[in-house]
Amino acid sequence: MxxxxxxxxxxxVLNEEENVLPLIDRVRAALGVAxxxxxxxxxxxxxxxxxxxVANSAxxxxxxxxxxxxxxxxxxxxxxxxxxxxxxxxxVTMDGDLQNDPLDIxxxxxxxxxxxxxxxxxxxxxxxxLVRRKIxxxxxxxxxxxxxxxxxxxxGCSLKAYRRELLERVHLYxxxxxxxxxxxxxxxGARISExxxxxxxxxxxxSKYGLSRVGKVLVDLxxxxxxxxxxxxxxxxxxxxxxxxALIGVVTAGLALRAYGAFDAEIAGSVxxxxxxLLWFSLGVFLFMLGLVxxxxxxxxxxAGRDPGPLxxxxxx
Amino acid sequence: MxxxxxxxxxxxxxxxxxxxxxxxxxxxxxxxxxERPSSxxxxxxxxxxxxxxxxxxxxxxxxxxxxxxxxAQSLAELRQEGEPIRVFEAGHGVGESGMLEAVRxxxxxxxxxxxxxxxxxxxxxxxxxxxxxxxxxxxxxxKRTAIGGSFLGRLQRGAFHLLLRWGIGGSFExxxxxxxxxxxxxxxxxxxxxxxxxxxxVLAQREGFRVEEVPVPQHPEDSRPRVYxxxxxxxxxxxxxxxxxxxxxxxxxxxxxxxxxxxLSGIGTLILIVLLLQRIGGQAIADRPLxxxxxxxxxxxxxxxxxxLIGEIIVHLSAGQGRREYRVEESVREKx
Numbered sequence: 001m002x003x004x005x006x007x008x009x010x011x012x013v014l015n016e017e018e019n020v021l022p023l024i025d026r027v028r029a030a031l032g033v034a035x036x037x038x039x040x041x042x043x044x045x046x047x048x049x050x051x052x053x054v055a056n057s058a059x060x061x062x063x064x065x066x067x068x069x070x071x072x073x074x075x076x077x078x079x080x081x082x083x084x085x086x087x088x089x090x091x092v093t094m095d096g097d098l099q100n101d102p103l104d105i106x107x108x109x110x111x112x113x114x115x116x117x118x119x120x121x122x123x124x125x126x127x128x129x130l131v132r133r134k135i136x137x138x139x140x141x142x143x144x145x146x147x148x149x150x151x152x153x154x155x156g157c158s159l160k161a162y163r164r165e166l167l168e169r170v171h172l173y174x175x176x177x178x179x180x181x182x183x184x185x186x187x188x189g190a191r192i193s194e195x196x197x198x199x200x201x202x203x204x205x206x207s208k209y210g211l212s213r214v215g216k217v218l219v220d221l222x223x224x225x226x227x228x229x230x231x232x233x234x235x236x237x238x239x240x241x242x243x244x245x246a247l248i249g250v251v252t253a254g255l256a257l258r259a260y261g262a263f264d265a266e267i268a269g270s271v272x273x274x275x276x277x278l279l280w281f282s283l284g285v286f287l288f289m290l291g292l293v294x295x296x297x298x299x300x301x302x303x304a305g306r307d308p309g310p311l312x313x314x315x316x317x
Numbered sequence: 318m319x320x321x322x323x324x325x326x327x328x329x330x331x332x333x334x335x336x337x338x339x340x341x342x343x344x345x346x347x348x349x350x351x352e353r354p355s356s357x358x359x360x361x362x363x364x365x366x367x368x369x370x371x372x373x374x375x376x377x378x379x380x381x382x383x384x385x386x387x388x389a390q391s392l393a394e395l396r397q398e399g400e401p402i403r404v405f406e407a408g409h410g411v412g413e414s415g416m417l418e419a420v421r422x423x424x425x426x427x428x429x430x431x432x433x434x435x436x437x438x439x440x441x442x443x444x445x446x447x448x449x450x451x452x453x454x455x456x457x458x459x460k461r462t463a464i465g466g467s468f469l470g471r472l473q474r475g476a477f478h479l480l481l482r483w484g485i486g487g488s489f490e491x492x493x494x495x496x497x498x499x500x501x502x503x504x505x506x507x508x509x510x511x512x513x514x515x516x517x518x519v520l521a522q523r524e525g526f527r528v529e530e531v532p533v534p535q536h537p538e539d540s541r542p543r544v545y546x547x548x549x550x551x552x553x554x555x556x557x558x559x560x561x562x563x564x565x566x567x568x569x570x571x572x573x574x575x576x577x578x579x580x581l582s583g584i585g586t587l588i589l590i591v592l593l594l595q596r597i598g599g600q601a602i603a604d605r606p607l608x609x610x611x612x613x614x615x616x617x618x619x620x621x622x623x624x625x626l627i628g629e630i631i632v633h634l635s636a637g638q639g640r641r642e643y644r645v646e647e648s649v650r651e652k653x
Contacts, residue, residue: 067645068645068646069525069643069644069645069646070524070525070526070643070644070645070646071525071644073642073643077642077643078643080642080643081641081643081645084641171636171637172636173568173632173636173642174568174569174632175569216572219569219571219572219575220569220571222571222575222626223571223626223629223633226626226629226630227629227630227633234630237626238623241619241623245616245619255603259603272603272604272605272606272608272609273603275609276608276609276612279609279612279613279616280612280616282616283616283619283620286620286623287619287620287623290623290624290627293627294626294627294630297627297630297631297634298630298634301634301635304638305638
């Protein structure tokens, strides 16, 4: 294939031997020959015949491409690998388990072409268990929206469309794929739209998710929040903490003085409060210095190479 | 920064007197000499025959410390006889990792064998390792099969690997034997620094390379019982902890620090709540040392979380720069 495709569909797959061929067929049927497209399947360390099946398809159809990772790296890294290998001007991600419908791809792309940087799908009639899936997900989406300030109805829906320029500014690592909209808005000032998409129940293969990820998601959320709010000025985050600790220290210092003022009756109390005061002050100093270390890290990065900066759209007048 | 090397003996361009240098070697045997070794010419005479028996061009590359240069003189005679020996000198204190990193670009073979400067396995084991790499394994590391003798040595090794498996997983039984054969690519793609070279098989496996332990008979010299100073044991444990953290959390530091911090500040908060309730109940708390303890726990927990946040900032800033986070095994229809 010599020409660069307009659209790249990126799908990480992990042990989906029963789903991957129907998936390829449905993508083909949905995209047809209308646009130049490619399908980049990222094999994230499958131990079944997934890779073999995809490789066979790729041999027949030049639009199908397979990237096999050396081991299982997880969804975020697999997606990033797909982005790195994709060539399209527009990228679309979706799950490899047939729960998303490729027929939605043209709809999302059409929406993106209206001038958005990211179009996130949300599952309107979700075909999942209420207690194990829907309720935790509803709560999680509320928390994410509340903390990051980016209100996305369904962060867990993989079906999303992006402009390439956006993905050049957002890099996925660890488990950050869950927070792409929040990261995109925070790091690149992305303009985000939402579209309802279809959702099918899982027919074959196994789900790779469980409730165990709640703690991890909360920790990652804290990271995303920090990145978003304090990306360019981390000293402010730590400075605020340092100030708070110092203020508490001042209060306990007052208590120590008051206890000391009552002389021998409360001498033990004054010592305890003095100790508490020292702890709070030391926390303040520690956080203050940590803020400076964070500044060093940020400015070192700035020297090493400039970020492309936020996305801009030219306004036609 | 990669240390620089000064060649002591380089292989001259192909000449009749140096038949071994005429073709590009396929196997490069690297000996990083960091401790005072057995004599190097003895080492060469002991270990080169099985490599030569593979029937392909090879080279032995010695990297020596400053004081190792005089030891290297013992190799001069062998070189006169046309043996494919190259010797490089590294600055003092570079360490095994640094030596390996520095000599990497000088190696000419597709298969790299690392050999400690003192005998650990029987020579014929080297050939078995190289053959394993030819069969498609990316890194074959020697698992010394003890030939009796040192019970103590085996006990130490067993305990070490129990900790390793417990902390990191995998199935290594003799990860630090130091005798390994690998495809060149492994050395190029797995960054080693500090004392990490000891764990090269673990790190290579992490990068997605196929790693296998191959049973190789232990050298009689190696099976003498050895007791190390307590400092060595402490250092090994710290190495393990470092590796454990590196493998599990370097890309998500807040998961580790956050857990520690939440636990600590949680205990602190609990203590402070109890004290608060007692205060409300009318009890004086100002003279209770427990107050100090509660605040100490809380403050330490906050420090741990703050440390984790710094870690996340560093990870975040480096994302998308330099080396990719993943290794692609194959990609059908590579980027055009």
